[in-house]
Amino acid sequence: MTGDVSEARLPWEGQAYSAMRFGATITNCDSEPVQTPGCIQGHGALLVLRADNLTVAQVSDNSGALLGHPPETLLGQPVSRVLGEARAEELHAFLAREPVDRNPLYVLTHQGHNGAALDVTVHTIDGVVIVEFESTAHTTADGHDYFTLIKQSVHRLQSASSLQALGDAATAEIRALTGLDRVMVYKFHDDGHGEVVAESRRPDLSSWLGLHYPAQDIPEPAREVFRRTWIRPLREVGAPMSELVPLAHPDTGRPLTMTHCALRGPSVMYTEYLQNMGVTAGLTLSIRHGEQLWGLIAGHHYSGAFDLPYNMRAACELMAQIVSLQHKAAEDRDYLSHQLRFDEVRQLLVTQAANEGGLPAMVDGELTLLDALDAQGAALFHQERWWRVGQTPHDDELDTIADWLIERPEFASSAEPVFVTDALGTLMPCSPELSAVAAGLLALPLSKRGKNLIFWFRPEMLRSVEWGGNPHDKPMVPGPNGLRLTPRRSFELFSDSVRGHSLPWQQWEIELALRFRLVVMQLVISRAEQLTELNLNLARSNDDLDAFAYVASHDLKEPLRGMHKYAHQLADSAALADPLDAQRVEGLIRLTLRMDSLLDSLLHFSRVGRVALELEDVDLDELVHEALEMVVARRGEKPNEVIVAPQLPHMRADRVRLREVFVNLLSNAFKYNEKPTARIEIGWYPPHSVDRKPHWPQDVIQHPIFFVKDNGIGIEARHVEQVYKMFKRLHGRDEYGGGTGAGLTIVKKLLERHGGTVWFDSEPGVGSTFYISLGAQ
Amino acid sequence: MSAALIHPILDLPTCVLVEDSDEDADTVAEALRRCGIPGRLQRVTNGDDCLTLLRGAGATQPPALVLMDLSTPGTDGRDALRQIKEDSKLKCIPVVITSASANPRDLEFCYTAGANAYHVKPVSHPHHLAEMTQVLQYWLGAVRRPAYRMPTA
Numbered sequence: 001m002t003g004d005v006s007e008a009r010l011p012w013e014g015q016a017y018s019a020m021r022f023g024a025t026i027t028n029c030d031s032e033p034v035q036t037p038g039c040i041q042g043h044g045a046l047l048v049l050r051a052d053n054l055t056v057a058q059v060s061d062n063s064g065a066l067l068g069h070p071p072e073t074l075l076g077q078p079v080s081r082v083l084g085e086a087r088a089e090e091l092h093a094f095l096a097r098e099p100v101d102r103n104p105l106y107v108l109t110h111q112g113h114n115g116a117a118l119d120v121t122v123h124t125i126d127g128v129v130i131v132e133f134e135s136t137a138h139t140t141a142d143g144h145d146y147f148t149l150i151k152q153s154v155h156r157l158q159s160a161s162s163l164q165a166l167g168d169a170a171t172a173e174i175r176a177l178t179g180l181d182r183v184m185v186y187k188f189h190d191d192g193h194g195e196v197v198a199e200s201r202r203p204d205l206s207s208w209l210g211l212h213y214p215a216q217d218i219p220e221p222a223r224e225v226f227r228r229t230w231i232r233p234l235r236e237v238g239a240p241m242s243e244l245v246p247l248a249h250p251d252t253g254r255p256l257t258m259t260h261c262a263l264r265g266p267s268v269m270y271t272e273y274l275q276n277m278g279v280t281a282g283l284t285l286s287i288r289h290g291e292q293l294w295g296l297i298a299g300h301h302y303s304g305a306f307d308l309p310y311n312m313r314a315a316c317e318l319m320a321q322i323v324s325l326q327h328k329a330a331e332d333r334d335y336l337s338h339q340l341r342f343d344e345v346r347q348l349l350v351t352q353a354a355n356e357g358g359l360p361a362m363v364d365g366e367l368t369l370l371d372a373l374d375a376q377g378a379a380l381f382h383q384e385r386w387w388r389v390g391q392t393p394h395d396d397e398l399d400t401i402a403d404w405l406i407e408r409p410e411f412a413s414s415a416e417p418v419f420v421t422d423a424l425g426t427l428m429p430c431s432p433e434l435s436a437v438a439a440g441l442l443a444l445p446l447s448k449r450g451k452n453l454i455f456w457f458r459p460e461m462l463r464s465v466e467w468g469g470n471p472h473d474k475p476m477v478p479g480p481n482g483l484r485l486t487p488r489r490s491f492e493l494f495s496d497s498v499r500g501h502s503l504p505w506q507q508w509e510i511e512l513a514l515r516f517r518l519v520v521m522q523l524v525i526s527r528a529e530q531l532t533e534l535n536l537n538l539a540r541s542n543d544d545l546d547a548f549a550y551v552a553s554h555d556l557k558e559p560l561r562g563m564h565k566y567a568h569q570l571a572d573s574a575a576l577a578d579p580l581d582a583q584r585v586e587g588l589i590r591l592t593l594r595m596d597s598l599l600d601s602l603l604h605f606s607r608v609g610r611v612a613l614e615l616e617d618v619d620l621d622e623l624v625h626e627a628l629e630m631v632v633a634r635r636g637e638k639p640n641e642v643i644v645a646p647q648l649p650h651m652r653a654d655r656v657r658l659r660e661v662f663v664n665l666l667s668n669a670f671k672y673n674e675k676p677t678a679r680i681e682i683g684w685y686p687p688h689s690v691d692r693k694p695h696w697p698q699d700v701i702q703h704p705i706f707f708v709k710d711n712g713i714g715i716e717a718r719h720v721e722q723v724y725k726m727f728k729r730l731h732g733r734d735e736y737g738g739g740t741g742a743g744l745t746i747v748k749k750l751l752e753r754h755g756g757t758v759w760f761d762s763e764p765g766v767g768s769t770f771y772i773s774l775g776a777q
Numbered sequence: 778m779s780a781a782l783i784h785p786i787l788d789l790p791t792c793v794l795v796e797d798s799d800e801d802a803d804t805v806a807e808a809l810r811r812c813g814i815p816g817r818l819q820r821v822t823n824g825d826d827c828l829t830l831l832r833g834a835g836a837t838q839p840p841a842l843v844l845m846d847l848s849t850p851g852t853d854g855r856d857a858l859r860q861i862k863e864d865s866k867l868k869c870i871p872v873v874i875t876s877a878s879a880n881p882r883d884l885e886f887c888y889t890a891g892a893n894a895y896h897v898k899p900v901s902h903p904h905h906l907a908e909m910t911q912v913l914q915y916w917l918g919a920v921r922r923p924a925y926r927m928p929t930a
Binding site for chain 1: 800801877879883898899901902
């Protein structure tokens with residue numbers, strides 16, 4: 001309860017309380033003396049007797065109407081004044097014989113005023129004897145054999161296989177037994193708020209199943225009553241009450257504890273609350289685990305007064321006790337089957353992850369982390385990025401949470417490395433939006449270091465559950481005792497107290513998550529092992545390929561060298577008188593040399609794709625000039641004009657291989673050129689400094705682009721694709737200085753190894769511009 | 778294979794050629810003729826024969842050079858190289874590798890094992906011939922060898 005009781009004086013302070021005289025308000029309802037209301041429901045009468053001599057100490061003020069003896073004629077008199085001598089003796093004997101302390105039992109039927117038959121029940125408490133008189137009209141008239149009925153009910157309750165089935169059976173049985181319009185099982189959550197978990201109702205009523213209610217709806221004093229008694233009947237909501245005379249016991253001055261009285265006057269709060277819901281009569285039973293109040297069975301009636309005679313009450317009470325006993329077992333069974341189901345899901349998830357590309361399958365697979373635990377969102381940090389499913393914070397918020405979490409001592413625990421909260425916003429600075437989405441957080445670390453984490457999120461429960469008593473459209477009505485508990489008022493108070501809180505994580509869920517963590521870590525480790533093995537195999541097959549390429553080129557070159565040599569010797573010998581033969585032998589020599597360079601290119605290419613790059617900071621100015629020296633030395637015979645843009649940037653690259661790229665491009669620029677003077681320009685575009693042409697690759701302008709521009713022969717558009725093909729030449733093999741046709745293939749491969757690419761603009765007869773990008777640095 | 782490696786009278790420097798290709802052997806022979814140094818060429822076709830020759834009884838003076846192809850049948854050049862360089866009696870003999878392979882691993886292996894030089898045989902005959910001529914001029918002519926006699930067996 002949020003109201004601060006100590007600040008305000010209670011209206012009834014210093015005097016005996018009467019529910020009829022003093023109301024309670026939302027802020028003091030936790031102080032309402034519901035066990036000593038000083039009043040009873042007006043349809044019955046009550047006597048308080050002194051235990052030693054059975055004289056009347058207190059009496060309800062309706063005793064005149066019901067028993068024929070007004071209070072003033074009874075006070076101080078022996079009970080025989082009401083019951084007659086014989087019945088008084090009977091009562092005396094009963095009290096001596098039966099276990100009636102805090103346990104109301106039926107004693108006898110009394111002929112009341114005007115000959116009405118009244119059930120008399122009696123119990124003792126705090127040294128007084130309480131005798132209650134209720135009309136027996138309904139008891140005698142319906143003639144139910146409650147014993148047979150309850151036997152059947154008990155059997156049905158016992159065969160319920162789950163908590164839900166037990167709740168369903170209990171509500172159905174109690175409604176069948178009593179005839180109430182609606183019977184619900186109402187479960188208390190750890191934070192005190194309630195939820196309707198089972199319901200049996202008249203078909204025309206709307207269902208309240210699954211609705212949640214603020215904790216304030218059942219104030220602490222009412223809960224305390226239900227820890228002590230099994231049943232609270234209320235025959236008619238708002239019916240006249242009858243006050244005790246006198247309000248306090250004349251001998252002790254103490255108010256009467258009416259916890260066990262069937263006639264106990266309802267609390268002001270309760271009455272008003274029921275009236276707000278249109279309830280005209282009610283029956284409430286408790287469900288307990290030992291001393292602990294687990295929940296309530298609440299019966300509502302909507303069509304006037306509802307008589308709950310003694311034997312029906314006794315039957316209901318028995319049912320409540322049986323439900324309480326069965327309940328624990330059913331909950332344990334539920335927990336087990338829950339565990340089994342989640343164990344199965346966990347197994348499936350891990351299998352799925354193992355089969356479908358690792359941990360990310362846990363957020364985008366058929367089953368997700370959300371199936372493994374009851375949560376609305378989940379996120380996984382793996383391979384340097386977040387993988388999210390359901391309602392989660394954004395990546396940057398996840399980063400913030402992760403950075404904050406890694407410092408938490410919880411993660412250092414080797415036994416239970418898990419972090420759990422149902423109110424993240426109270427622990428770390430959160431925006432309202434973040435604390436709403438991620439009010440509940442269960443986090444598991446997947447590695448000792450780094451932020452490999454699994455998160456599950458629960459939103460604040462104000463958003464995640466459907467609240468009963470949240471009719472924002474209903475105005476707040478001041479009651480006769482001031483602003484009172486109305487559903488809306490209670491909801492507002494409640495929502496303040498639970499803002500930023502999610503439904504709590506149960507211990508068994510935490511244990512489940514920890515088991516999940518172990519399995520995932522095994523998976524991570526086994527995948528790492530797989531990866532190591534794959535890498536080993538890859539290295540092995542790379543070695544094999546390497547060896548193959550060398551052996552192939554070596555073994556192919558051996559005979560080639562022999563052929564070449566003989567051709568040479570033939571050419572040298574004077575025997576070739578025929579000039580045609582001399583030409584043929586020349587051709588043979590040329591072909592063997594070409595074969596030699598093809599083998600070299602093949603070997604080179606096979607290594608380009610596999611050898612590890614040695615990335616370093618490379619000064620492109622330096623590198624381009626080196627490349628030019630190498631090429632110009634080769635192409636020095638032709639007049640040329642080379643322009644290099646000043647101040648080329650530094651890039652991260654494999655120096656030797658990037659130089660090879662430039663050597664290839666420059667040598668092509670020189671080679672495929674028929675102009676009297678070869679003009680070659682080398683330059684670059686900083687990121688986003690040039691417009692991307694349609695045929696350029698996507699996103700290339702995000703990184704530096706280097707170009708080699710020539711005034712050469714150009715490339716026809718139809719050859720665009722062929723340019724990069726291995727050994728594909730666009731020209732005759734002896735035109736433009738021969739060449740193997742591997743140059744651009746190797747350039748492309750080298751750039752791809754750097755994460756970059758190569759492309760060109762070209763116009764036949766005018767020239768080509770080759771562009772290269774090294775990709776993201 | 779117990780012949781003396783040195784011409785007993787002329788004391789000519791000897792080159793042991795380990796080469797299974799007749800064409801390449803022929804090229805080396807031609808290179809020796811061209812290099813202008815009077816020397817002897819003793820050819821074997823595999824590593825085993827090379828080792829036998831070097832360790833052979835009666836071998837009183839080591840050859841001036843072992844010119845070794847890497848991929849010979851049987852005990853290949855790598856193995857023969859390793860054995861020569863691990864043999865305290867033989868390891869002073871210069872071993873020059875000639876191979877069609879430019880595999881960096883072969884280069885690394887050979888130099889690590891103690892090879893004195895490594896040549897990749899070019900396919901082009903003129904180049905090949907010129908290179909072999911240079912090699913022989915250098916190892917048979919230019920360099921000085923230790924005044925050293927192989928211990929007799």
